[in-house]
Amino acid sequence: GAGVSQSPRYKVAKRGQDVALRCDPISGHVSLFWYQQALGQGPEFLTYFQNEAQLDKSGLPSDRFFAERPEGSVSTLKIQRTQQEDSAVYLCASSLMQGLQETQYFGPGTRLLVL
Amino acid sequence: TQLLEQSPQFLSIQEGENLTVYCNSSSVFSSLQWYRQEPGEGPVLLVTVVTGGEVKKLKRLTFQFGDARKDSSLHITAAQPGDTGLYLCAGAPRSGNTPLVFGKGTRLSVIA
Numbered sequence: 001g002a003g004v005s006q007s008p009r010y011k012v013a014k015r016g017q018d019v020a021l022r023c024d025p026i027s028g029h030v031s032l033f034w035y036q037q038a039l040g041q042g043p044e045f046l047t048y049f050q051n052e053a054q055l056d057k058s059g060l061p062s063d064r065f066f067a068e069r070p071e072g073s074v075s076t077l078k079i080q081r082t083q084q085e086d087s088a089v090y091l092c093a094s095s096l097m098q099g100l101q102e103t104q105y106f107g108p109g110t111r112l113l114v115l
Numbered sequence: 116t117q118l119l120e121q122s123p124q125f126l127s128i129q130e131g132e133n134l135t136v137y138c139n140s141s142s143v144f145s146s147l148q149w150y151r152q153e154p155g156e157g158p159v160l161l162v163t164v165v166t167g168g169e170v171k172k173l174k175r176l177t178f179q180f181g182d183a184r185k186d187s188s189l190h191i192t193a194a195q196p197g198d199t200g201l202y203l204c205a206g207a208p209r210s211g212n213t214p215l216v217f218g219k220g221t222r223l224s225v226i227a
Contacts (some may be wrong), residue, residue: 004157031212042121042203042217043158056214091157095212102212106150106157 002026004107006092012113021077021110025094032075033104034067037089046090049075082114100107117142119206121218129226132174136221138204145210147180147187151215152201152220194225 005024013019017109025032031050035043036059045059051072064082069075079086089111093104120139128134138147146165150158162171163186164180170226171178175198177190187204201222 002117033214035215035217040219042119042205042219043215044217045214048212048214050212059214093157103148103160103163106159107156108157 004040004092004105005095006090006107006110008110008115010111012115014115015084016081016112017076017081019082019112021079021090021112023075023077023092023094023107025073025075025092026105027073029071029094029096029105031095031102032069033093033095034075034077035093036061037091037109039088043091048078052088065115079112080111084114087112087114117144117191117206117208117216119204119216119218120142121204121221123221124219125172125222125224127226131193134194134223135193136202136204136216136223137186138188138207138218139186141185143184144206144208144216145184145213145226146207147184148205148207148215149178149189150203150205152203158203158205183200191223195225196222196225201223 027107034046047067049069049081064080066078089109093106095102095104099111148163152158158159162178167182169180186217199219203220204218206209
């Protein structure tokens with residue numbers, strides 16, 4: 001496909017369960033971002049990759065959150081021992097790295113509900 | 116920490132009316148972007164403004180970047196029901212690839 005894809009689109013987890021969210025960026029895009037969007041809020045930055053290198057993970061809310069992009073393409077956001085406050089939409093965005101102002105293209109998001 | 120204050124948070128207007136959404140910060144941004152987000156979808160870029168004082172038009176939408184690059188506005192002329200959605204402003208703290216700082220969004224409803 002031409003755009004950023006994310007899977008699953010919806011995930012219901014019981015509190016304490018581990019979850020893994022997948023992001024397929026646009027082919028050839030160097031940069032990949034993860035954002036968390038709580039209900040009624042704007043997206044908030046979680047972490048950022050340039051190729052396989054995780055350059056910034058300052059937005060990860062706790063050590064239960066872990067992200068990887070081992071081959072510089074697909075990325076996985078893992079949340080261990082999920083809590084109710086983890087319920088949110090998790091958005092992935094990718095961009096080229098060719099100029100001063102880079103457009104981030106967003107996927108449709110994964111809606112996580114922790115019961 | 117850079118913050119973007121977006122107002123109003125909710126806006127319900129009649130078809131044909133004009134409206135303005137504001138995005139303000141005490142911090143300077145390298146650029147500011149406006150996105151529109153539909154339910155169940157990710158944000159879609161509408162415009163990027165880079166230069167202080169810059170004005171960009173996209174059909175009935177007019178975007179302005181403040182002279183000091185700390186604030187921006189989105190003006191919609193003669194709103195239509197198809198304009199209904201969540202409008203988000205997002206600032207880039209520096210040039211190049213950088214995490215964006217988002218406002219909380221303005222949820223617009225245009226009633227026919």
